[in-house]
Amino acid sequence: MDAETTVRTLFNLAGVSPPEAEMAAFIEGYPATRASLDLLYAVPDTPLTDGILVFRPAD
Amino acid sequence: MTEIPLTITDAAAAIRSGDLTSVALTEACMAAADRLDETLGVYIKRYDDTALAAAATADAELAAGTDKGPLHGIPIGIKDIIACQESETTANSVVYDPDWYAGADAPVVARLRAAGAIITGKLTTMEYACGLPDPSKPYPIPRNPWDTTTWPGGSSSGSGAGVAAGLFLGALGTDTGGSIRMPAAFCGITGHKQTYGLVPKAGCLPLGVTLDHIGPMTRSVADAAAMLDVLAGFDASDPSMPPGVTGEDYSAALTGDLSGMTVGIDLGQFLGNELDDPNLAGCMEAAVTALTTAGATVVEVTLPLVDELGAACLVTAMTEAFAFHRPWMTERWGDYGSFTRASVGAGALYTAADYAQAQKVRRIGGARLRSEVFSAVDVVITPTACAGAPVLEGIEWDSFWKILYTGYWNCVGLPSLSVPMGFTVGGLPLSLHIAGPAFADAAVLKAGDAFQRLTDHHLAVPPLAATSAVAVTA
Numbered sequence: 093m094d095a096e097t098t099v100r101t102l103f104n105l106a107g108v109s110p111p112e113a114e115m116a117a118f119i120e121g122y123p124a125t126r127a128s129l130d131l132l133y134a135v136p137d138t139p140l141t142d143g144i145l146v147f148r149p150a151d
Numbered sequence: 152m153t154e155i156p157l158t159i160t161d162a163a164a165a166i167r168s169g170d171l172t173s174v175a176l177t178e179a180c181m182a183a184a185d186r187l188d189e190t191l192g193v194y195i196k197r198y199d200d201t202a203l204a205a206a207a208t209a210d211a212e213l214a215a216g217t218d219k220g221p222l223h224g225i226p227i228g229i230k231d232i233i234a235c236q237e238s239e240t241t242a243n244s245v246v247y248d249p250d251w252y253a254g255a256d257a258p259v260v261a262r263l264r265a266a267g268a269i270i271t272g273k274l275t276t277m278e279y280a281c282g283l284p285d286p287s288k289p290y291p292i293p294r295n296p297w298d299t300t301t302w303p304g305g306s307s308s309g310s311g312a313g314v315a316a317g318l319f320l321g322a323l324g325t326d327t328g329g330s331i332r333m334p335a336a337f338c339g340i341t342g343h344k345q346t347y348g349l350v351p352k353a354g355c356l357p358l359g360v361t362l363d364h365i366g367p368m369t370r371s372v373a374d375a376a377a378m379l380d381v382l383a384g385f386d387a388s389d390p391s392m393p394p395g396v397t398g399e400d401y402s403a404a405l406t407g408d409l410s411g412m413t414v415g416i417d418l419g420q421f422l423g424n425e426l427d428d429p430n431l432a433g434c435m436e437a438a439v440t441a442l443t444t445a446g447a448t449v450v451e452v453t454l455p456l457v458d459e460l461g462a463a464c465l466v467t468a469m470t471e472a473f474a475f476h477r478p479w480m481t482e483r484w485g486d487y488g489s490f491t492r493a494s495v496g497a498g499a500l501y502t503a504a505d506y507a508q509a510q511k512v513r514r515i516g517g518a519r520l521r522s523e524v525f526s527a528v529d530v531v532i533t534p535t536a537c538a539g540a541p542v543l544e545g546i547e548w549d550s551f552w553k554i555l556y557t558g559y560w561n562c563v564g565l566p567s568l569s570v571p572m573g574f575t576v577g578g579l580p581l582s583l584h585i586a587g588p589a590f591a592d593a594a595v596l597k598a599g600d601a602f603q604r605l606t607d608h609h610l611a612v613p614p615l616a617a618t619s620a621v622a623v624t625a
Contacts, residue, residue: 099500106473106499107481114492118500125500128462132508135459135515143510144361144517 095122155179157610159320159374163221166213173206173213173224176320177269180226184271184318187616190299192291193313195231196238197272202226205269212267221377221402223267228314228322230307231273232280233257233365234354242279242356243290246479246486257354258386259323259365266381271319274309280325280358281306281472282491283546294543295337296613297579301540304334304551306358310368311338316616321369321378327358328464329535329557331366332569332584337540339571339580339611341599342368343375344557346590347564348393350379351386357475359468360391361510362561371609372570372600376401379592404593405600409445412598415452415528421537426554428538431581434573435534438583438602442532445601452528455519456512457559463509463516464558470506473498494548517563525588530598532585535569539579556584566592570599571608580608 093101099119103110110118132138156162156171165171181199188194209224229235232242234252241247256264264270275293277283284292284302293308295301296316303312307324311334314322324331326344335342344364352363367378383398416439422432439449472495473480476487484492524531533556541550560567565586572583583602587595603609 102500106477108477108484108496108499110484110492110496114489114496117493118497121497122500125497128458129466129501129505131459131462132466132505132512135456135512137515138508138511141511141514143507144513145510 095119098122155317156320157317157612158370159221159225159377160371162225162320163223166224173209173269174203176224177202177206177226177271180271180317180319183316183616187316187318190294191296191312191316192275192293193309193316193318195241195243195273195275195290195309198237198270201237202269202271209267209269219267220381222263222381225268225321226271226319227263227268228271228274228310228319229260230276230310230322230324232276232325232356233260233323235260235270235273237270238273240273240356243276244278244487245288246483252354255354258351258388259382260354262381274313274322276308277306278488278491279356279472279476279495280327280330281494282488283548284543285488285490288488292543295540296615297339297540299615300542300544301579302337302543302546304337304540306330307334307368311335311340311342314338314340314368314370315613317612321367321374323365324368325355326364326366326561327362327468328561329555331364331368332535332557332567333551333555335368335569336535336580336582339608339613340368340370341372341375341571341609342366342569343379343596344560344567345379345383345592346566348391348396349398349590349592350382351389351392353386353388357471359471361471362464362468364561372568372596372603373402373405376405376596376600399593401593401596404597406597407445407601407604409442409447409598409601412447412530412594413528414442414447414449414598415524415531416449417452417454417531417533419453420457421533421556424537426537428575428581430573430576431534431537434581435583438532438572441602441605442598444605447598450528452524452531454531454559455523456516459512460516460559460562463512464562466501466505466509467513467562469495469498470501490548513562520563520565521588529591529594530585530587532583535582535584539575539577539581560586565589566595568595568599570602571611572606573608
């Protein structure tokens with residue numbers, strides 16, 4: 093899926109409708125955003141690590 | 152007659168020696184606001200009447216022998232995302248709920264009041280602690296007292312500019328990615344982001360709930376410690392606090408003697424960057440000399456996962472912020488400022504998997520810091536930012552985010568302090584960042600205080616404020 097389709101789809105799913113000029117800026121910036129997010133998946137040992145959010149059923 | 156004291160510590164001593172009253176000090180701060188606030192845009196709402204009444208009460212209590220401690224009678228400002236009983240909390244936004252926490256104090260404000268502090272009013276912030284100054288919205292544009300063409304930093308903009316210009320002696324700021332330490336650095340004051348969970352956050356509008364902190368902004372580390380002495384400790388209203396967590400006597404930890412303390416410095420990743428101010432390396436070298444003079448041993452370290460934790464900070468903050476704002480953003484997108492729309496709105500573009508992965512990276516980052524860094528050193532120093540305050544005209548996200556080194560520490564929730572360490576070639580403040588392991592806030596403050604006992608950068612007054620200062624009479 094290309095950046096424009098992805099960004100428009102995600103905003104649509106969120107129920108948010110930025111005007112076209114702002115949508116264009118989100119689309120332009122999306123590949124860099126995605127690249128920085130992909131860094132997170134390259135960190136070793138994450139698959140078997142618990143995240144920092146811990147569920148406590150008694151809370 | 153006496154000069155307006157620069158620090159809480161000096162003001163508290165002057166009040167107790169009879170050289171100053173809380174009323175005179177509060178009036179002097181109000182007079183400074185009368186002269187400077189139209190230029191600096193510090194206040195959203197002033198509480199002059201209630202502040203003067205509280206100051207008179209403080210004077211009467213002290214005269215009767217009731218001494219509530221070093222904050223008794225001291226003017227303190229509150230960032231306008233934290234609730235105060237006197238007025239609604241706007242978050243610098245036209246999109247807010249006037250009934251939220253109406254008529255009530257956040258626990259941190261209640262604690263300051265109980266310690267005798269004089270609450271002077273509500274201070275400018277970036278919109279919901281995230282946007283940037285937006286002239287199209289009905290709020291003051293905050294300016295840096297060192298150069299009013301520049302930004303004081305944010306999001307605790309009014310807190311930073313107001314302390315630097317003497318509109319109050321201390322302030323509460325909040326910090327999700329650097330919003331206490333950035334304006335502290337740009338305005339040449341001290342700012343402390345404590346260990347996550349040490350200070351209650353109830354009554355504070357959230358940005359990123361797992362990254363948000365409330366902390367003191369003051370001229371000196373001693374003043375910040377005096378405020379943290381009051382602010383720290385468990386409150387059942389905040390589920391992010393470890394049950395039973397207690398503060399300690401942070402002021403008592405400030406001995407000036409760093410014998411036995413090992414300080415790590417990451418030269419490889421935080422110096423020599425293309426955006427470094429030419430004076431930065433020299434300031435860092437002088438800081439190392441000062442810490443060594445105080446007794447510390449300084450060794451090189453390498454902080455793990457710097458880029459990855461920076462990315463984790465952004466995805467966490469903006470996802471959590473978007474979850475909070477989504478109901479309003481779907482209906483009132485255009486009522487938010489343009490920078491808030493661009494940053495918080497981007498939270499819609501992160502997936503649930505991205506958010507969950509960021510929380511794993513945060514866990515690993517904290518573990519690696521413990522095993523690779525804090526097993527060998529007590530605190531770590533870096534610059535707070537590699538350059539001074541950016542100019543307001545044309546400011547955008549990259550104007551500050553690319554020069555700032557603070558978000559890393561929010562991601563792992565560790566105590567962090569910014570203290571002034573010199574000036575850029577253009578005469579704007581540069582600052583030293585000191586961080587430590589979880590709940591080692593006392594060690595972080597101790598290192599910063601020792602540095603300030605050997606330097607006077609934190610006592611430098613912006614010319615704009617110095618030329619307008621007046622003497623006060625007890």
